[in-house]
Amino acid sequence: MRFFGQDLACVRGERLVFSGLDFALTPGEALILAGRNGSGKTTLLRLMAGLAPYQAGGLGWDDGPVRDDPERHAARLHYVAHLDAVKPALTVWENLEFWARLRGGDSDGARAALARLGLDGLSGVPARYLSAGQRHRLSLARLLAAPAVLWLLDEPTVALDGESVTALMAALAEHRAGGGMAVIATNVDLGDLGASTLDMRRFAPDPGQAGVSV
Amino acid sequence: MNAFTIIVGRELRLALRQSGDSAIIVMFFVLAAVLFPFGLGPEPNLLARMAPGVVWVTALLAAMLSFERLFLADYEDGSLEQLALGPAPLALVALAKALAHWLTTGVPLMLAAPLIGVLYHLPEDGYAPLIVSMILGTPTISLIGTVGAALTLGARRGGVLLSLLVLPLVVPVLIFGAGAIDAAINGFPVRPQLMVLGGILLAALALCPWASAASVRQALE
Numbered sequence: 191m192r193f194f195g196q197d198l199a200c201v202r203g204e205r206l207v208f209s210g211l212d213f214a215l216t217p218g219e220a221l222i223l224a225g226r227n228g229s230g231k232t233t234l235l236r237l238m239a240g241l242a243p244y245q246a247g248g249l250g251w252d253d254g255p256v257r258d259d260p261e262r263h264a265a266r267l268h269y270v271a272h273l274d275a276v277k278p279a280l281t282v283w284e285n286l287e288f289w290a291r292l293r294g295g296d297s298d299g300a301r302a303a304l305a306r307l308g309l310d311g312l313s314g315v316p317a318r319y320l321s322a323g324q325r326h327r328l329s330l331a332r333l334l335a336a337p338a339v340l341w342l343l344d345e346p347t348v349a350l351d352g353e354s355v356t357a358l359m360a361a362l363a364e365h366r367a368g369g370g371m372a373v374i375a376t377n378v379d380l381g382d383l384g385a386s387t388l389d390m391r392r393f394a395p396d397p398g399q400a401g402v403s404v
Numbered sequence: 405m406n407a408f409t410i411i412v413g414r415e416l417r418l419a420l421r422q423s424g425d426s427a428i429i430v431m432f433f434v435l436a437a438v439l440f441p442f443g444l445g446p447e448p449n450l451l452a453r454m455a456p457g458v459v460w461v462t463a464l465l466a467a468m469l470s471f472e473r474l475f476l477a478d479y480e481d482g483s484l485e486q487l488a489l490g491p492a493p494l495a496l497v498a499l500a501k502a503l504a505h506w507l508t509t510g511v512p513l514m515l516a517a518p519l520i521g522v523l524y525h526l527p528e529d530g531y532a533p534l535i536v537s538m539i540l541g542t543p544t545i546s547l548i549g550t551v552g553a554a555l556t557l558g559a560r561r562g563g564v565l566l567s568l569l570v571l572p573l574v575v576p577v578l579i580f581g582a583g584a585i586d587a588a589i590n591g592f593p594v595r596p597q598l599m600v601l602g603g604i605l606l607a608a609l610a611l612c613p614w615a616s617a618a619s620v621r622q623a624l625e
Binding site: 239241243261269271273275277289293332339 | 408417481482487491492625
């Protein structure tokens, strides 16, 4: 099993964000996306999820290009974005259970995921009363509530307290030990994950080209 | 199919938690209809003559108020992105949203419509076609509104733009919906109008989910 990108280029709003980008992931591996704000980390994650288009290159899995079967690709990944997809009107449990059931998980998995992230005491509370960190934890609980091989995490540690970061890192290690893959965009040092780092600066358009619209 | 019922269930639950939204739509419907006699005078024959058109026009205007949030809330909090990555094709998501919208807005409007008929002295013969035309017409409105809501995602003043887009598209529903009631009052057969309404509903059912899905995909890029 291998997930890879070759010579990817992405243009957003007439600006070249990155080009010539290659990456490859095999089971158990994690990839850290590093780079300044606006260097295209989120764009690359959305592109890996199949949400954003790319203008050149290719994105592939063992069984062929991702473009050929986007629904199959979506089914094997979890994408945790800045926006946490939490409905204030629903309770913590209702929020998580919906995503878990939609992705083929069950109630037990969802309960375990809540416990894992320390939200089990809050399951009956409407999500509007949650703090930013708690909302983010609820969003991360989706990772654990239904299995998926590929985790795409956008700044997963933002707003989290120390304990939650530890819990997340433990879950991530378990996921990788079980043959999962992860791509993590972050500006925070997550410690020694044994992960390779993709420096987005290497793929930025060269200074001579910067600012030139494409 | 399973994903479809899960999404409809969530939409209904959300609507139930925010049930004030549906109540406001129905109140707008009744209030707008009540305004006409104040402007035109209380002459019973005139009101009975106007009833079919007033019911349908005000129902359409009331429905316009409800479309803006249809996709926007999910778009703003990231749920739409997650739904797009879910197992259900986006067209099915759009269909689920249209069904939930009809159940929470179309059905209440339908139930309130006879009340307006009473206020306007609608002749007895008009009630059955009123209900049947509403049953056939309101789902079409929900479906077309879904397309409008998807098209205006991310636009400034999306709500106004949405009305401008959707209102012209629902004119056929208005013509044949009001026409059916008119025909019944005047002793003509109502079957043709209702058949056309049914036809429009089937066409909307076949086309609107795809159009919504394409627009949502565009908005997410």
